[in-house]
Amino acid sequence: MSEDCEIEAVAAVLEDGTARTILTQTSLEPMSATTLSERCDASKPTVYRRLDDLRELDLLVEQTEPDPEGGHHQTVYATNMERITVELRDGELHLSVDRRPDIADRFTRLIEGI
Incomplete structure (x- = not known):
């Protein structure tokens, strides 16, 4: 995705109140x-569409965790970003997204540093 397209895509998703609440x-x-649907006061289909949009932009990650009540697993979502910055440099807009490091990436860096 080109930077111009990414700026437009991120701006479009952040324009939506449900997406902002999810983040x-x-x-x-x-x-x-289900919990997000309740917190956002939005239908599940709307929440799932926003989750897809946020995951596509790598602003959100999907995780699987055990469900202590049902004995199964459930899918949960977590924010994958800390900061979005739009800068005006040399007459152009530049977007940068500071993402949270993945636990596996942090572990790899730790081991490589030893």
């Missing part, structure tokens, strides 16, 4: 789509 809520703790 803020999942920055506190991973949440299921």
Whole structure:
């Protein structure tokens, strides 16, 4: 995706209140789509569309965790970003997204540093 397209895509998804609520809520703790639907006061199909949009832009990650009540697993979502910056340099807009490092990436860097 070109940087111009990425700026437009990120701006479009952040324009949506449900997407913003998903990002803020999942920055506190991973949440299921059902919980997000309740927190966003939005239908599950709307929440799933926004989750897809956010995952496509790598602003959100999907995780599987055990469900202590049902004995199964459930899918939860967590924010994958810390900061989005848009800068005006040399007459052009530049987008940068600071993402949270993946736990596997942090472990790899730790081992490589030894």
